[in-house]
Amino acid sequence: MARFGTLLRINLTLEQAREEEINPDVLEQFVGGKGLGAWYLFNEIPTGCDPLGEENKLFMAPGVLSGTPAPGASKYFVVTKSPLTGIFLDTNSGGHFGPELKATGHDLVIIEGRASRPTWIYIENDKVSFIAAEDLWGKGIYETETIIRERLKDPRVRCASIGPAGENLVRYACIANDYSRHLGRGGAGAVMGSKNLKAIAVRGWQDVKVARPELFEQAVKAAVAWVMQNGWVALKRRWGTSEAVEIMNQQGIWPVNNFSATTFEGVDRINHEAFDRGLVRRLACATCPVACSKGYRDTTYTGGEVEGPEFETITLLGANLGLADPQAIAAANYLCNNYGLDTISTGAVIGLVLDGLRQGKLTQNQLGLPENKTGVELVLWLVNAIARRQGCGDLLAQGSRRMAEELGLGDTAPQVKGMEMSAYDPRASYGIGLAYQTSDRGACHLRTWPIGREISGELPPRNSIEGKPEFVKRQQDEKAAQECLGVCQFPYGIGLLGDELINLLNAAIGTNFTVDSFRRVGERIWNLARLFNVREGLSRKDDLLPLKFSIEPLPDGLSRGKTLSYPLQEQMLDRYYQLRGWDEDGIPSAAKLQELGLQLKVPGGK
Structure with missing residues (x-):
């Protein structure tokens, strides 16, 4: 059912x-x-x-x-x-x-x-x-x-x-x-x-029926009550994700100008309060009490209501590009949405270009950029060029890793496995660094999010590797399990498996999962994804951050002077692989697969 x-x-x-x-x-x-x-x-x-x-x-x-x-x-x-x-x-x-x-x-x-x-x-x-x-x-x-x-x-x-x-x-x-x-x-x-x-x-015209209707009704009521008393939910309902802008800037975790700094002078012009001034309405997804999405009025560039930018978009199309204009960010977001472009990767690719121009590693002539466009106008021009694959947009459409290789920028693109990093600098959070290293799809903050617990003190400090492999592994498994259910993380938290979700699941399909046994489902999924990646040629060498983050210290913020060196990355990987039951190359062992009930051949296994 x-x-x-x-x-x-x-x-x-x-x-x-x-x-x-x-x-x-x-x-x-x-x-x-x-x-x-x-x-x-x-x-x-x-x-x-x-x-x-x-x-x-x-x-x-x-x-x-x-x-x-x-x-x-x-x-x-x-x-x-x-x-x-x-x-x-x-x-x-x-x-x-x-x-x-x-x-x-x-x-x-x-x-x-x-x-x-x-x-x-x-x-x-x-x-x-x-x-x-x-x-x-x-x-x-x-x-x-x-x-x-x-x-x-x-x-x-x-x-x-x-x-x-x-x-x-x-x-x-x-x-x-x-x-x-x-x-x-x-x-x-x-x-x-x-x-x-x-x-x-x-x-569709089919009713989605549940196995235990009375228990499911009780579980829904309990879940709604739990969600509505959650302080995290109240923040998301009021501000959406933009409330994280001030926090990440204050904490010195925020990528600014192509991950070259972590605090931004123009933060007060693009924070949650700045975007709230253009609020038109709140929007909710199906069955969601949070309504975190916002309609925003852009009077400068599009002249109408657009989707209010999320935190990641404000970061990658804003601070990461040195832009402190909320209407410009909203306009760039609108273009990306209408063209069908990921705003994180788009912002990271454009950030790499602007930084290359700033440092003299690239020239406008080399890229065929219009001489009369700078700042916001250049950013919007580049978004159009990428979507249409016109001029240098054809190269930028390949992603930051391929672009950096083609333009001779070395190992500087902010990506892991080809996927661009999101709105957190790993030198300011070793937990998110390991999350980027080990995500099944490349640099991603949505498989596990240690930052909040590093800030609160529930985990060891941000620039410590202690406890990070244990937390990352556990939350990755829980998030993979959570993603079988089709529930949003905002009501429940990233990768949190509590009684509320387990009771909903069991009443819906007639099972008797516990938190621990359902977490094992997530671990099974995580190992299957790893096997797919190993089969496609992935190994330990791909579980490392770009050289830039290992050797270039942060110039500002609470982690000023810090890097996430390769020795520290390797130490975290050693412990993480050990916890996962993988070998030193990051390949799941036959014993681990048998334990998880995966009757599969280990690609290249020993």
């Missing part, structure tokens, strides 16, 4: 779709959401396949609780091989698309093959229509979704689409649903574009 036990396989090449049963053993081991997508990715994607080739697939999975009244259960996941990193990618989004996808009666949708022409598909329960999209090709996210919804004449239809960035195979293009919710990281939008797939519209 709360699961249908079926998947929908859509072949774009043949324009055919069929329903298949999901092996009950797979459901038992991997539950749903990210877990289900990870299992199918590992078993259906051939080793070494081109992420932008026909052999790659998109595995789209709503969470187990998606489509139920559980608070914050709006998420769905896309799992694929990333064109940005060449390794495992899962990315998730909220809004209303996930619950509607679940209501089609499927726990997973697999999209394979390549359409012979631009196409969009409409999924209504188990019926799939393949519709020509030549007239939509080249249009932005907002216009595309509006046109599709108008054509289908059903207000309950939900749509996920790509913009020009996905069509042009920008390696960090995203997929957007409900206009402004995003499968943001790693380039899933480019995979969709490589398949000539412009959009996916869904309409």
Whole structure:
């Protein structure tokens, strides 16, 4: 119950779709959401396949609780091989698309093959229509979704689409649903574009029933009560994620000017209060009591209401570029959203360019930049160039690692495994440094977030490695388990598995998980993703930060003078691998796989 036990396989090449049963053993081991997508990715994607080739697939999975009244259960996941990193990618989004996808009666949708022409598909329960999209090709996210919804004449239809960035195979293009919710990281939008797939519209008529209705009703009430008394939730409801701007600046963790500093003089002009002055309305995803999303009025660049930028966007398109203009940041965010660009990677790539110009390592002539554009105008010009792959935008569309290699910038790009770092400098938090090192998809802050506990004193200080491997490993497992459920982290916290979630899960699907046994599900998923990455050539050498962060000390902030040296990184990795039951190269041992019930061959194992 709360699961249908079926998947929908859509072949774009043949324009055919069929329903298949999901092996009950797979459901038992991997539950749903990210877990289900990870299992199918590992078993259906051939080793070494081109992420932008026909052999790659998109595995789209709503969470187990998606489509139920559980608070914050709006998420769905896309799992694929990333064109940005060449390794495992899962990315998730909220809004209303996930619950509607679940209501089609499927726990997973697999999209394979390549359409012979631009196409969009409409999924209504188990019926799939393949519709020509030549007239939509080249249009932005907002216009595309509006046109599709108008054509289908059903207000309950939900749509996920790509913009020009996905069509042009920008390696960090995203997929957007409900206009402004995003499968943001790693380039899933480019995979969709490589398949000539412009959009996916869904309409479901199936009720999502639970195994133990009375217990589930009680669990929902208890979860709502717990969420509403949580101080973290109150902050997110009032300010959204922008409240972190002041905190990270005060703590000296904030990336400024391409990770060259950690405090920003213009912080008061782009903090939560600055953006609050342009607040138009608050927006909520399905079944969410938080309503952390904001509508923001931009009177300078777009002249209308736009999506209020999130903390990561304010950082990477603001302080990281030296911009202290909230309307400029909102405008850049609007462009990225409409083109379908990940704002973190876009900001990091542009930051690398601006820093290269500042230091004289790059010239405007070398990049073909317009001489009459600087500051905000240059940033907006570059966003357009990236999405259209025009001029130097073609190189920037490859991501910071490839760009740095091509331009001779050395090991300076702020990335791990090809994915750009988010809004925290690892020299100011060794916990987040290890999180970047070991994330299954590249530099990511959403698998584990030690910073809060380093600041509060629950963990040893930020520039200590003590206790960080233990915390990172445990929270990665818990977050992977949490991502089977389809719940947002804001009501519950990153990777927190408490009685509230376990009671919801057990009542929904009729299981008897404990926190410990469900954490083991997350550990199983984490090891499967690692096996996929090892199979694709990943090893210990890829679990290190760029040289810059090992040798260049921070010039300011509470961690002034600090680096995260390679010896310290190696020490954390040694302990982390030991805790994981992996060998010295970061390969899961046969004993660990057997312990987790994974009957799989260890690639290159000893």
